Amino acid sequence: MMTNILYRIDKQLSDFTKTEKIIADYILKNPHKIIDMTVNDLADVTNVSTASIVRFSRKMTHQGFQELKIAISRYLPEDIATNPHLELIENESVETLKNKMIARATNTMRFVATNIMDAQIDAICDVLKNARTIFLFGFGASSLTIGDLFQKLSRIGLNVRLLHETHLLVSTFATHDDRDCMIFVTNQGSHSELQSIAQVATHYSIPIITISSTANNPVAQMQTMH
Numbered sequence: 001m002m003t004n005i006l007y008r009i010d011k012q013l014s015d016f017t018k019t020e021k022i023i024a025d026y027i028l029k030n031p032h033k034i035i036d037m038t039v040n041d042l043a044d045v046t047n048v049s050t051a052s053i054v055r056f057s058r059k060m061t062h063q064g065f066q067e068l069k070i071a072i073s074r075y076l077p078e079d080i081a082t083n084p085h086l087e088l089i090e091n092e093s094v095e096t097l098k099n100k101m102i103a104r105a106t107n108t109m110r111f112v113a114t115n116i117m118d119a120q121i122d123a124i125c126d127v128l129k130n131a132r133t134i135f136l137f138g139f140g141a142s143s144l145t146i147g148d149l150f151q152k153l154s155r156i157g158l159n160v161r162l163l164h165e166t167h168l169l170v171s172t173f174a175t176h177d178d179r180d181c182m183i184f185v186t187n188q189g190s191h192s193e194l195q196s197i198a199q200v201a202t203h204y205s206i207p208i209i210t211i212s213s214t215a216n217n218p219v220a221q222m223q224t225m226h
Helices: 004-009 020-029 039-046 050-061 065-074 092-113 117-128 142-155 166-175 192-203
Strands: 134-137 161-162 181-185 208-211
Touching: 004 050, 004 065, 004 092, 004 208, 020 039, 020 050, 039 050, 050 065, 134 142, 134 166, 134 192, 142 161, 142 181, 166 192, 181 192, 192 208
Parallel strands: 134 161, 134 181, 181 208
Antiparallel strands: none
């Protein structure tokens, strides 16, 4: 299955170098302009070297800038207003907003289907089925996802605990071990409190499952599986 190049760039944004982020940010905001650009054109508008753009192109396509442009054009709608990677535009119609939402959701599902590992999901299911207690935690927007996950796991009869207070969650770990598990939902895993909770869970040998946009973040690196 072919993956939307714009979506892949967006998902890998946090893993890029400073220069790569500059290039990626311009591409994501102006994919329709990239199609008609040369390497020198893109270098001028982003103020980075042509060599950096060539390296970025090879990183994303294993080939060159021309192949990157082709990959972008393949997923660029004829009507650029439907592109989910473009910024919201003032006074957009409801129809345009709906199209962007549908495109974004479709790309997300396609990305998950392409990158998810079946064996790993089976292993996670085994952990959840055998866990005495499943702890859930997420900050900010991730707490909404955690709340939804709490409802779903509770409905199938699993023993799930959702504690919003960090100190209560950490103190509860003292009476739990590798027969339980901890699920984190985090985009980048950069929150210091989240990292502290993961460290305490690791201390008590509690298996950690992380749902995140990238495996290259502090919490994911302490996990048992993701």
